[in-house]
Amino acid sequence: MTEQELPEGCIAHILSYAATPADVATLSLVSKAFASAAEYDTVWDRFIPSDLSSFIPSSSTSKKALYLALSDNPTIIDQGKKSFQLEKQSGNKCYMISARDLHVIWGGTSQYWEWIKLPESRFEEVARLYAVCWLEISGKINTRVLSPNTLYAAFLVFKMIDANGFHHHPVMLSVGILGGIESCKNVCLDPSLEDDELNDSFRGLQRPNVRTDGWLEIEMGEFLNSGLEEDELHMKVKETTSNMWKHGFILEGIEVRPKHV
Known part of the structure; x- marks a missing residue:
């Protein structure tokens, strides 16, 4: 089976094993199918730390949009005493x-x-x-x-x-x-x-x-x-x-x- 024959969901599952968000961005350039699969929530969910749930607002936005929001701007936490941010390239x-x-x-x-x-x-x-x-x-x-x-x-x-x-x-x-x-x-x-x-x-x-x-x-x-x-x-x-x-x-x-x- 060629890459063109793989369902997008299968490609997204493969991309979810990428080490960093930067790797996902690189792989999304392989083809239109990879670019589309790189938008899936299953890909980006693993880059959003589970211990952030207490201060991440619930919304209907995609996981990629949420990741970018957490990396582009600091989020104020701990009653205004600290800020949190994800490093965009690594997710750290x-x-x-x-x-x-x-x-x-x-x-x-x-x-x-x-x-x-x-x-x-x-x-x-x-x-x-x-x-x-x-x-x-x-x-x-x-x-x-x-x-x-x-x-x-x-x-x-x-x-x-x-x-x-x-x-x-x-x-x-x-x-x-x-x-x-x-x-x-x-x-x-x-x-x-x-x-x-x-x-x-x-x-x-x-x-x-x-x-x-x-x-x-x-x-x-x-x-x-x-x-x-x-x-x-x-x-x-x-x-x-x-x-x-x-x-x-x-x-x-x-x-x-x-x-x-």
């Missing part, structure tokens, strides 16, 4: 932990931090730094909510507006499983600083990049989620040694997403 899960769901030292003291609304943020509130000399932000996420057998990286997501005080000492970023080995690195958070404004401790340090949504991000560290055990990933931002006052930093959150090497 991505989460962003909002500033409200992170532990911000002095975050509840109005003379140091202010909670504001920004139209460009996916969350209802972000944290704006007035002035602190002790900068420390930490967060955590359970690895069981992430995709197994996936290399992940954590990214600090923020803005710098009229920032000052970040040129005296690098900021330390760390990522690690609770009770395991923690990876640490020093970075320069302010992208506007010129080399002649920095001392030797900043030489060769990583700087943030501009995201497609306009925010800045910098990688905090990576980890391999084997999925074999339930662990807790801890992430931290810290600069407590310079004793210099810092301001102009706006925190949106920490994003945990698959990393491609």
